[in-house]
Amino acid sequence: MxxxxxxxxxxxxxxxxxxxxxxxxxxxxxxxxxxxxxxxxxxxxxxxxxxxxxxxxxxxxxxxxxxxxxxxxxxxxxxxxxxxxxxxxxxxxxxVEGVHAGVRLAELGPWAGRVPGLREVTRAEHDGVGVRARxxxxxxxxxxxxxxxxxxxxxxxxxxxxxxxxxxxxxxxxxxxxxxxxxxxxxxxxxxxRPVRGQLVVVENPGVDTWFTAVDSESADTTYLLPQPGGLILGGTAEDGDWSLEPDPATAEAIVRRCARVRPEVAGARILEHRVGLRPARxxxxxxxxxxxxxxxxxxxxxxxxxxxxxxxxxxxxxxxxxxxxxx
Missing domain, CATH: 3.40.50.720 (NAD(P)-binding Rossmann-like Domain)
Known part of the structure; x- marks a missing residue:
């Protein structure tokens, strides 16, 4: 052979x-x-x-x-x-249940109708426009x-x-x-x-059991909280064309601040890890x-x-x- x-x-x-x-x-x-x-x-x-x-x-x-x-x-x-x-x-x-802030159901296209339970948020779930899904x-x-x-x-x-x-x-x-x-x-x-750089901060989860995302199409900054078994993942960035794999301390601090505006208990959570990845965009x-x-x-x-x-x-x-x- x-x-x-x-x-x-x-x-x-x-x-x-x-x-x-x-x-x-x-x-x-x-x-x-x-x-x-x-x-x-x-x-x-x-x-x-x-x-x-x-x-x-x-x-x-x-x-x-x-x-x-x-x-x-x-x-x-x-x-x-x-x-x-x-x-x-x-x-x-x-x-897992969670909220995509800043998204309107009518803007998502026909595929959204095939996602079970995807719906507009209530005021109690999010103070603003958004959709909720499991x-x-x-x-x-x-x-x-x-x-x-x-x-x-x-x-x-x-x-x-x-x-x-x-x-x-x-x-x-x-x-x-x-x-x-x-x-x-x-x-x-x-x-x-080309690379689209993403930086994350992993913290001890203070009790967050739902995910949250908010993406600003005009900015490289994003905000999301993702409860994973190994910790609460806080994000993030979408830096087009940036090849750096080194975590930036100022960026990490800004990520935690943005996430703490959504869930204040995150502000004091112990940091477990910093992560950087380069998304392969085209x-x-x-x-x-x-x-x-x-x-x-x-x-x-x-x-x-x-x-x-x-x-x-x-x-x-x-x-x-x-x-x-x-x-x-």
Whole structure:
């Protein structure tokens, strides 16, 4: 058996997009290897807050279906684990109530009608415009580890290995799925991919059991509180084009101040951790196949921006279909 025969597909990228796509392919009978520059717990996906919601991602004509597919998977995972409102089961998925401030239901589009219980807030719930829903809130380190184990159980493999170009994995497998996220900027190369920096503060939870978000489209500052099993995640920022992975103390202080305006008890909470991640943004998600001749196929699945978790399963299933039926 040659090296090329040892896998049907190599997935480049070990974040939520790559692992979810690899699971879809392995469970359909493909021999799959994942190449990742870092273990899943050190990817951008591990830093994500983990709330399902279509956010900063295009094209809308496809995103709605991808998001709803993913919503259905997460709802089922939460039901299966029997922890819909508890600490999270094996997959790290819980269904949690919360408020998106500054959002009007009529502005969301047809997809909103398929989100169970999504409605306008009452005055008692939020003093202003907003919507309320019970949505998947995903503990990303737990979920990524669960995806990896599910892949291994299906016969897949994960290797910590950096690809310098697509020719490298194509030398070992006839098909490559490119889920390299921000790495696609150099790997493809695709200079339309850019970072959108997100900084978070994790604090001891003083008793917050619902999530809250408020996004200002005119500012790089966002406000959100996400109760996760390991602490209350406070956010955040959306700094377009910023490559810095170092937490900024002034930014962290501003995040805590904004969140304390929503929940005053946050002001005195003990800080557990600072996190920074670079969202892999692009004008639109690239999900398409590229025939390179001599039986070589690349399927691209990257550019999910701040919605990687939200569209993961929908994009993975479409990517898997492109692999399974390369001429269809």
């Amino acid at each position: 040659t090296a090329r025969d040892s896998a049907d597909v190599i997935v480049v990228g070990g974040g939520v997009a790559g692992l979810t796509t690899a699971v879809e392919l392995a469970e359909r009978g493909r021999r799959v290897r994942v190449w990742t520059r870092a273990p899943a717990e050190r990817t951008t996906s591990a830093v994500a807050g983990g709330l399902w919601w279509p956010y900063r991602v295009e094209p809308r004509s496809l995103v709605d279906a991808w998001s709803l597919t993913s919503l259905g998977v997460y709802e089922e995972l939460a039901r299966r684990d029997g922890r819909g409102d508890g600490g999270g089961g094996a997959a790290g998925v819980r269904m 949505l998947p809130l995903i503990d990303m380190p737990v979920h990524l580890a669960w995806l990896r184990e599910r892949l291994l159980a299906a016969g897949g493999a994960v290797e910590v290995r950096t690809a310098k170009g697509l020719d490298e994995p194509l030398a070992e497998a006839p098909c490559v799925v490119n889920c390299s996220g921000l790495g696609a900027r150099d790997l493809v190369p695709d200079d339309s991919v 004008p639109a998600v690239r999900l398409e196949r590229e025939h390179l001749g001599a039986g070589r196929l690349v399927v691209h699945n990257y550019g999910h921006g701040g919605a990687g978790v939200t569209v993961a399963w929908g994009c993975a299933r479409d990517a898997a279909r492109l692999v399974m039926d390369p001429d269809g």
